Amino acid sequence: MEPILKIENLDKVYPDGTVALSNINFNVYPGEFVVVIGPSGAGKSTLLRCMNRLVEPTNGNVIFKDKKINKANSKQVKQIRREIGMVFQNFNLIDRLTVLNNVLHGRLGYTNTIKGSLGIFSKKDITEAEEILARVGLSKQKYKRADELSGGQMQRVGISRALSQRPRLILADEPIASLDPASSKNIMDHIYNICTEDKITAIVNLHQVEVAIKYATRIIGIQNGEVIFDGQPSQLTDKVIDEIYHDRRPPLVHAQ
Amino acid sequence: MSELEKSSDNIYSLNRNEDNNEMIVKPKKDFFIKGVLIFGCLFFLFSLYELNIDYSNLLEGTVAFFIMLGDMFPPNISEWAYVLPAAIESLQVAILGTVIAVVISLVLAFLAAENLAPNKWVARIVKSFATLMRVIPTIIWALIFIVAVGLGPLPGVLAIAVHSLGMLIKVFAQSVEEMDGGKIEALKASGAGSVQIIAQGVIPTVLTALMAWTILRLEIDIGESTILGLVGAGGIGWELMRAMRSYDFNTALFITMVIFVMIFSVEMLSNRLKLKV
Numbered sequence: 394m395e396p397i398l399k400i401e402n403l404d405k406v407y408p409d410g411t412v413a414l415s416n417i418n419f420n421v422y423p424g425e426f427v428v429v430i431g432p433s434g435a436g437k438s439t440l441l442r443c444m445n446r447l448v449e450p451t452n453g454n455v456i457f458k459d460k461k462i463n464k465a466n467s468k469q470v471k472q473i474r475r476e477i478g479m480v481f482q483n484f485n486l487i488d489r490l491t492v493l494n495n496v497l498h499g500r501l502g503y504t505n506t507i508k509g510s511l512g513i514f515s516k517k518d519i520t521e522a523e524e525i526l527a528r529v530g531l532s533k534q535k536y537k538r539a540d541e542l543s544g545g546q547m548q549r550v551g552i553s554r555a556l557s558q559r560p561r562l563i564l565a566d567e568p569i570a571s572l573d574p575a576s577s578k579n580i581m582d583h584i585y586n587i588c589t590e591d592k593i594t595a596i597v598n599l600h601q602v603e604v605a606i607k608y609a610t611r612i613i614g615i616q617n618g619e620v621i622f623d624g625q626p627s628q629l630t631d632k633v634i635d636e637i638y639h640d641r642r643p644p645l646v647h648a649q
Numbered sequence: 650m651s652e653l654e655k656s657s658d659n660i661y662s663l664n665r666n667e668d669n670n671e672m673i674v675k676p677k678k679d680f681f682i683k684g685v686l687i688f689g690c691l692f693f694l695f696s697l698y699e700l701n702i703d704y705s706n707l708l709e710g711t712v713a714f715f716i717m718l719g720d721m722f723p724p725n726i727s728e729w730a731y732v733l734p735a736a737i738e739s740l741q742v743a744i745l746g747t748v749i750a751v752v753i754s755l756v757l758a759f760l761a762a763e764n765l766a767p768n769k770w771v772a773r774i775v776k777s778f779a780t781l782m783r784v785i786p787t788i789i790w791a792l793i794f795i796v797a798v799g800l801g802p803l804p805g806v807l808a809i810a811v812h813s814l815g816m817l818i819k820v821f822a823q824s825v826e827e828m829d830g831g832k833i834e835a836l837k838a839s840g841a842g843s844v845q846i847i848a849q850g851v852i853p854t855v856l857t858a859l860m861a862w863t864i865l866r867l868e869i870d871i872g873e874s875t876i877l878g879l880v881g882a883g884g885i886g887w888e889l890m891r892a893m894r895s896y897d898f899n900t901a902l903f904i905t906m907v908i909f910v911m912i913f914s915v916e917m918l919s920n921r922l923k924l925k926v
Contacts, residue, residue, distance in 0.1 A: 445838055475840035485835035489853045498849060502840025509841065510848035551835075558839055 396420035397562060397594050398444065403453035405439050405618075413439040414618040417453070421562075426588060427596045428609035432638050436618040437598040441564045444596070445477045446470055458561070475502035478555025478593075480584070482567040484547040486554075488540035492531060495539050495550050496522040499557030518557070525553045529583055545576030552583055556591075563588060565597040569604070581608055602634055717898065724906060725899035732888055732900075736907050739884035742802050743874040746809025747867045754814050755859075758821030759847055764830060775818065783815030787873045791882045805882035809870050817866060824858040825851055864919045871915050875908050885911075 398421040405414040413436045421427055429437050442448035444455055446462050455462045462473050478499070486495045500518045501509045508514070514522075526535050529549040534542060539550060548568060555563055565584060569577035585608050588595040599605050605612055606626045614622030614629075614637040622633050757775055759765050766772035787808050794804035828851060836846045852859075878886020885908060892901040 447834055447838060471840045471842065473840075474838055477838070479835065479838040481831055481835055483829070483831050485829070485831040487832060487850050487853050489856065490849075498836060498841070499839050501836065501842075501845045501849065504845075506842055506844050509845040512849060554835075554839065564838075 394422050397423045397458060398596075399454070399456040400444075401454040401456070403440075403443060403455065404451045405436070405443060405448065406451045412618055414443070414450075417615075417618075417620055419613065419620065419623055421594060421596060423561075423594055424592055424610075425594055426585065426608060426610045427594075427613060428605040428611075429596065429598045429613045429615060430600065430602060430605050430637060431615040433600070435615045437615060438566055439618075440615065441479075441566050441596065441598055444562075444564060445474050445479060471502055475558055476561045478558045478560035478563045480548070480551050480555050480563065480565040480568045482570045484544075484551045484571075486539040486547055486550055488538065490539060491536050492526065492539055492542070492550050493519070493522055493535040496526060496553040496557050499554040502558065522553070522557050525556050526550075528587070529553055543576075544572050545579055548572065548576070548580050549583060552580070552587070556587065560593060563593050563595045565595065567598050567600065570600065577604070602629075605629075721898040721902040723899065724903035725897070726903050728888075728900055728903070732885065732904055732907055735878070735883075735885040735888045736911055738802055739874045739878065739886065740871065740911065742805040742877070742882075742884055743809060743867065743870040745806045746874070747813055747863070747870045749806070749810040750813035750817050750866070751863050753810075754817035754821055757814075757818050758825060759851070761818050761822035762825035764826055764828070764833065765843070765847065765851065772822075776822065779815045779818035779822075781815070782811050783819065785812070787812040788876060788880060791877050791880050795881055800881045800883070802883035805874060805877045805884060808877060808882065809874060812873075813866050813870055817862065820862045821855075821859060824855045824862070828854050861923060864922055868912075868915060868919055872912060875912075 400417050400419050400421075403414055403417040404412075406412050417440065429440065431437050439448055443450045444457070444462070446455070446465075450463050453463070457473055457477065460469070460473060462470065465473060487498070494512060497512075497514045497518060500514055500522075504514060504518075523532070523535065526532055529552060531546060531549055531553070534546065539547065542550065551568075563584070568584065569580050572580060581604060584595065584597065587593070597608075606629060609626050612622065612624065612626055612629055613620055614633065616637050616639070622629065622637060757779070760767075761772050761775040761779060763769055763772045766775075790808035790811050791804050794807045798804055798807070832850055832854060833846055836850045841849070874884055875886045875889075878884040878888065879890050881887065885904060889901060889904045889908070892898070892904060
């Protein structure tokens with residue numbers, strides 16, 4: 394099977410000299426649910442943002458469906474981004490707009506500049522956005538302002554916004570880091586079930602190893618900007634976990 | 650000792666600082682604020698001495714002031730047919746100037762905000778341009794425009810528009826810069842263009858701030874437009890000047906009262922508006 398995303402020799406050095414990523418190589422195949430784990434500051438967010446070029450890679454290639462996103466001009470980048478949905482730790486909704494309007498933002502890339510700016514979307518887009526909201530259980534909330542929702546509901550709107558793009562790939566950057574345990578489970582279930590049902594490939598950054606093991610079809614462990622583990626969840630032994638979190642994981646409290 | 654315990658020891662035991670050659674530097678005291686304070690006090694004393702004010706005038710002046718105030722009563726309303734239209738003209742000048750400034754600054758503020766500008770040089774150039782417009786007082790702008798376009802309300806409108814533009818670009822850009830970058834990132838990630846990001850993401854987020862600043866600016870501009878009449882840029886200031894020059898203090902009092910009512914009611918109105926936004 395052809396990979397949907399290829400990462401080749403990817404490096405990222407920030408202007409202040411911080412090496413965020415060095416020589417990252419891996420392929421992601423359609424239908425995979427990849428979870429990227431690693432300590433804070435390991436480069437997980439940077440890696441995800443290089444994939445849709447919210448962060449400019451320093452070296453190497455990011456190839457999405459045979460298109461080099463790192464070589465694309467700004468118009469092509471926008472077209473590629475439409476097919477890649479993104480979900481954020483802080484939800485990043487526009488607070489003062491309605492839930493429905495926030496979901497429709499996923500259609501901006503497909504709408505012309507003037508209509509999009511004025512918030513005029515096609516009937517089809519609106520019906521589809523409503524269907525997506527029904528799917529995540531937010532039909533009743535569709536005319537509420539986004540800032541009236543709870544954290545878990547906000548994240549479901551975030552997921553809906555990504556889905557309304559009809560993406561081939563979803564990137565989720567710590568989607569449950571700001572949520573309580575119950576909402577976290579709910580959100581991970583939604584992301585996992587939707588991606589499985591709609592055959593969307595997913596790359597999810599997480600810092601909870603147990604959650605990663607529960608959902609992932611494949612786990613990538615990174616530390617100091619390098620991939621140090623890439624394999625099945627079953628291959629992720631305690632020794633490997635220790636290695637991934639090695640120099641940055643002092644136990645918060647000693648267990649036992 | 651396992652690997653994990655060793656690393657945790659290093660993080661938690663503070664007295665190990667000496668081990669990692671790190672010098673503990675006492676922060677330098679900041680003499681800047683002290684210096685400014687001392688200089689300010691000295692300059693105040695120097696000015697007090699240098700200006701050589703004759704304080705006996707103060708007492709005489711106060712008495713003269715109250716005599717004049719007495720002369721002003723009762724207010725002469727006979728010229729209302731000239732005064733009221735002039736008051737409305739001042740209001741019109743202020744509103745026109747403010748609206749022009751708001752419209753132009755809405756475009757320029759997004760170029761001046763460093764999180765949205767195409768590059769930081771554009772932002773800096775627009776910001777310096779705004780500073781230039783802001784540091785020149787409205788009344789000086791009015792004098793410049795009177796030379797350029799002649800007497801009347803037009804130089805007043807232009808003067809208010811230009812000076813307000815300088816302030817509005819700055820405060821609008823600041824509101825935009827304070828916005829959470831993640832929201833912009835999220836719209837970018839969906840493939841939205843920059844105009845769409847501004848219209849659908851930035852404006853809804855900063856709208857309250859923009860409206861509050863606009864109302865404040867309108868308040869200031871109404872005050873300024875009454876003063877502009879003094880230099881010949883139309884409006885009620887011109888009437889006040891005329892009355893004062895011809896020692897017609899009773900009419901001057903009436904004009905002053907009209908100005909007071911006008912500004913006071915605008916403030917009342919804007920306070921109500923601020924509660925709504």
